[in-house]
Amino acid sequence: MEGVYYQQKLGDGINLYLIREPKFKTVSASLVMYRSFDENTTGNALLPQILKRGNEDLKDTKAIEKFLGQRYGASLNVDVLKKGDMQLIYLGSSVISDKYTIKGEGVVSEILSFLTGLVERPLIEEGGFRREYFVQERDNLGKLINARINDKIQYSIDRCYEETAKGQPFGRYRYGDSEELQGITPEGLAEYYRTVLAEAPMDIFVVGDVDIADINDFLDNPPAFERREIKYPGQALSSSQHSAPTEVVERMNVNQGKLTMGFTTGVGYTHEQYAPMLVYTSILGGGAHSKLFNNVREKASLAYYSFARLEKFKGLMVIGAGIEIANYRKAVGIINEQLGQMKKGSISDTELTAAKKALINDIYSMQDSQLHTADFLINRIVSGHTMTPKVLVERISDVTREDVAAVADGIEHAVTYFLTDNRKDGEGECR
Amino acid sequence: MMAPVKEINMDRVREKLYYSKLDSGLEVFILPKKEYSKQYAIFATNFGSVDMRFSVPGEDGITEVPAGVAHFLEHKLFEEEEGNVFDRFSRLGASANAYTNFTSTAYLFSSTTNFYQCLEVLLDFVQSPHFTDENVEKEKGIISQEIRMYDDNGEWKSFFNMLQGLYHRHPVRVDIAGTVESISGIDKEVLYKCYSNFYHPDNMVLFVVGNIDINDTLELVVNNIKGNLSEREEDIKRYYPKEPDGIHAERIEQVLAVSQPIFNIGVKDSKVGFGGKELLSKDTVTSVLLEMLFGKSSALYQRLYSEGLIDDSFGFDFVAEVDYSYSMLGGESPDPDKLYSIIEKAMAEMKTEDLREEDFRLARNKLLGRYLRNFDRLEYIAANFIAYHFKGANFLDFIEVLEQTDLEAVKRRFEEHIKPWASSLSVVSPQ
Numbered sequence: 001m002e003g004v005y006y007q008q009k010l011g012d013g014i015n016l017y018l019i020r021e022p023k024f025k026t027v028s029a030s031l032v033m034y035r036s037f038d039e040n041t042t043g044n045a046l047l048p049q050i051l052k053r054g055n056e057d058l059k060d061t062k063a064i065e066k067f068l069g070q071r072y073g074a075s076l077n078v079d080v081l082k083k084g085d086m087q088l089i090y091l092g093s094s095v096i097s098d099k100y101t102i103k104g105e106g107v108v109s110e111i112l113s114f115l116t117g118l119v120e121r122p123l124i125e126e127g128g129f130r131r132e133y134f135v136q137e138r139d140n141l142g143k144l145i146n147a148r149i150n151d152k153i154q155y156s157i158d159r160c161y162e163e164t165a166k167g168q169p170f171g172r173y174r175y176g177d178s179e180e181l182q183g184i185t186p187e188g189l190a191e192y193y194r195t196v197l198a199e200a201p202m203d204i205f206v207v208g209d210v211d212i213a214d215i216n217d218f219l220d221n222p223p224a225f226e227r228r229e230i231k232y233p234g235q236a237l238s239s240s241q242h243s244a245p246t247e248v249v250e251r252m253n254v255n256q257g258k259l260t261m262g263f264t265t266g267v268g269y270t271h272e273q274y275a276p277m278l279v280y281t282s283i284l285g286g287g288a289h290s291k292l293f294n295n296v297r298e299k300a301s302l303a304y305y306s307f308a309r310l311e312k313f314k315g316l317m318v319i320g321a322g323i324e325i326a327n328y329r330k331a332v333g334i335i336n337e338q339l340g341q342m343k344k345g346s347i348s349d350t351e352l353t354a355a356k357k358a359l360i361n362d363i364y365s366m367q368d369s370q371l372h373t374a375d376f377l378i379n380r381i382v383s384g385h386t387m388t389p390k391v392l393v394e395r396i397s398d399v400t401r402e403d404v405a406a407v408a409d410g411i412e413h414a415v416t417y418f419l420t421d422n423r424k425d426g427e428g429e430c431r
Numbered sequence: 432m433m434a435p436v437k438e439i440n441m442d443r444v445r446e447k448l449y450y451s452k453l454d455s456g457l458e459v460f461i462l463p464k465k466e467y468s469k470q471y472a473i474f475a476t477n478f479g480s481v482d483m484r485f486s487v488p489g490e491d492g493i494t495e496v497p498a499g500v501a502h503f504l505e506h507k508l509f510e511e512e513e514g515n516v517f518d519r520f521s522r523l524g525a526s527a528n529a530y531t532n533f534t535s536t537a538y539l540f541s542s543t544t545n546f547y548q549c550l551e552v553l554l555d556f557v558q559s560p561h562f563t564d565e566n567v568e569k570e571k572g573i574i575s576q577e578i579r580m581y582d583d584n585g586e587w588k589s590f591f592n593m594l595q596g597l598y599h600r601h602p603v604r605v606d607i608a609g610t611v612e613s614i615s616g617i618d619k620e621v622l623y624k625c626y627s628n629f630y631h632p633d634n635m636v637l638f639v640v641g642n643i644d645i646n647d648t649l650e651l652v653v654n655n656i657k658g659n660l661s662e663r664e665e666d667i668k669r670y671y672p673k674e675p676d677g678i679h680a681e682r683i684e685q686v687l688a689v690s691q692p693i694f695n696i697g698v699k700d701s702k703v704g705f706g707g708k709e710l711l712s713k714d715t716v717t718s719v720l721l722e723m724l725f726g727k728s729s730a731l732y733q734r735l736y737s738e739g740l741i742d743d744s745f746g747f748d749f750v751a752e753v754d755y756s757y758s759m760l761g762g763e764s765p766d767p768d769k770l771y772s773i774i775e776k777a778m779a780e781m782k783t784e785d786l787r788e789e790d791f792r793l794a795r796n797k798l799l800g801r802y803l804r805n806f807d808r809l810e811y812i813a814a815n816f817i818a819y820h821f822k823g824a825n826f827l828d829f830i831e832v833l834e835q836t837d838l839e840a841v842k843r844r845f846e847e848h849i850k851p852w853a854s855s856l857s858v859v860s861p862q
Binding site for chain 1: 444445464466467468469515517518520521522523524525526527541542543544569570571572573574575576577579580582583584585586686687688689690691693726727728732733736737739742743744763765792793794796797798799800801803804806807808809862
């Protein structure tokens with residue numbers, strides 16, 4: 001990154017990254033542990049939910065909320081992230097900078113110790129996680145897994161990716177599945193968590209108006225749990241193999257059909273053609289300047305939204321549109337026409353320039369967000385690439401029409417996924 | 432000619448806000464944040480979905496328009512004789528957007544280069560309507576799909592059904608985009624009529640934040656406000672039906688394709704009819720109160736969470752407009768009726784003595800932290816500044832008002848607002 005940047009090893013496979021950005025009034029702290037998608041995927045998703053409930057020092061939500069409230073209402077967010085084939089256990093907090101506290105008292109260092117304390121000293125009773133918390137969070141995760149159908153747009157995108165990467169680690173839902181969840185016990189999960197603590201690489205990212213001196217208290221007492229051999233879960237990147245396109249239809253009681261098409265591109269985050277691939281996706285469906293927006297929405301009035309998006313770790317692309325169910329064939333036809341135009345290199349100067357500028361605007365804007373700044377660093381770590389935002393901007397600026405046409409050749413249609421209503425009559429059928 | 436500029440110091444957040452009112456009546460606010468990469472501008476009119484009956488200054492009688500006009504107008508303003516406005520922003524590398532809510536319509540862009548040209552485009556297109564029979568018809572297909580998209584959104588439906596439960600007649604109970612039927616009655620005449628009334632500079636505000644120069648910005652604005660419009664002597668009058676204090680329906684249920692019930696509980700606030708600092712104060716006091724009653728440290732939250740009746744999707748908010756106001760809770764729950772009965776009972780049985788000083792301080796700290804956290808997001812500052820401005824209040828006074836809030840005010844508010852008989856339950860349930 002371009003900002004002031006500091007990296008320190010805190011322990012075996014544990015690193016702290018500090019990005020000093022004086023413009024922010026708050027400090028964002030993120031702690032991640034890296035795992036891969038495997039038989040413990042659902043367990044990985046459950047872990048942060050249990051860890052957030054309390055530890056040996058702060059035993060319940062009330063104690064935690066009091067601690068956070070006394071530190072100017074610092075937040076606590078936990079989740080799992082999906083970065084290609086990697087699953088990341090995430091605990092984060094945002095707190096006001098020491099420079100804005102009423103008496104100038106230090107809170108950032110305490111928040112860092114709090115986050116690592118949740119990870120380091122979980123509430124273990126009789127060899128397992130505290131039963132009460134385990135049961136509640138297991139049930140909540142079960143509901144969360146089922147609730148994925150509630151957001152129809154995101155659900156359709158996820159399902160399309162899963163179909164595109166069927167049988168691969170990436171094909172798994174980031175929160176796991178109900179079946180795996182049922183097999184988890186407080187004792188079994190605690191046992192597994194000891195392995196995670198011993199071998200998972202861990203990084204802490206701090207972004208905000210922080211000097212290294214502000215967090216000396218934390219640095220003097222870094223996490224000190226027992227580590228074994230650190231196991232890096234490989235790289236997040238891997239490309240997807242192409243096979244003949246398949247069509248998947250799912251029925252629900254919906255008003256609007258969600259058309260989603262998945263593609264393999266052969267170009268991922270570290271590929272030398274990554275910048276042209278970004279430009280390709282932007283011209284096709286990256287906003288109001290794109291072919292999909294202008295043809296599916298503005299010209300044909302078929303949709304309110306229509307976009308193309310890149311899954312950079314897997315080299316996949318997805319196209320989405322919310323349409324009247326009866327317009328399925330018509331929409332597919334218009335989308336295919338746009339893909340054809342891209343392949344022919346039928347791209348205007350305006351489209352090319354607009355796409356490049358939009359991407360560059362996004363990259364610069366990212367630097368105004370603490371979470372995006374941390375996310376950019378995480379992406380670099382999981383993919384092993386070393387591109388700075390500045391280099392990426394330069395590469396995007398250099399992309400030519402020919403470069404875009406060259407990546408277009410590698411794009412192969414893999415899946416058409418259609419979420420449609422329950423009617424069985426001919427109208428609205430997609431075959 | 433340079434308009435006089437007023438400097439407003441905000442010591443607590445170490446920012447300076449600059450204000451100027453032009454002869455046309457347009458109010459301009461500039462918040463320089465030089466260290467940011469981004470610039471962000473919002474040009475907004477005090478015209479939202481609830482403004483369906485109004486007077487036009489200088490004309491007799493009341494004008495009535497169909498539901499969804501404000502939102503429809505927002506869509507159409509992006510259309511120009513030659514192409515659409517998005518293209519102009521795209522060429523400059525900026526990203527443009529707009530939103531319509533109950534009380535306002537806002538046009539915005541975010542840029543990292545070419546800020547002044549972008550601002551010129553923003554001012555130009557919002558002042559240059561181009562409605563034709565053909566382009567109005569075309570938009571109906573797009574907006575219909577937008578409405579259909581929301582029809583499948585359980586949270587959105589639950590929220591609007593709650594408003595229908597709370598309100599008998601006030602147009603806040605009508606969907607912002609209207610219905611597929613109501614928008615079919617919209618033509619270019621009604622759009623022009625609303626445009627000339629509500630898009631007069633004296634009914635609008637411009638808020639600019641980010642890496643900008645104050646004088647250059649102001650000069651550009653002065654030179655780009657069109658024609659010789661001067662501030663109208665009469666205000667626009669808006670007519671809302673007389674709304675009873677009581678609710679319209681105790682319970683509304685709808686079936687959708689969701690995994691488990693989604694709920695909203697609304698509590699109607701009958702203390703309405705004022706704006707300004709008094710409104711900001713009511714808003715702040717009520718927000719502290721809700722945090723004390725339903726926040727994570729509250730006994731009620733912990734009980735509901737441990738009984739599995741709420742999960743991390745649970746949230747609450749207070750909405751304070753001049754003419755209507757309500758508190759709401761929402762999330763997913765396996766048994767919203769049981770949840771509702773517990774909350775109703777708690778509201779009925781709770782006494783002001785139960786509101787304790789320690790919890791009050793904690794809640795106030797949380798609100799302070801949350802506010803400062805959001806202060807790092809330019810979009811958030813801009814959107815909220817605009818919203819409060821149209822209510823006659825300054826969003827940037829929040830910390831001051833918060834610090835003046837005491838427990839006694841919270842207790843009085845509790846007595847006044849937390850009434851089980853003023854509450855309503857909305858449920859979106861699975862089939």
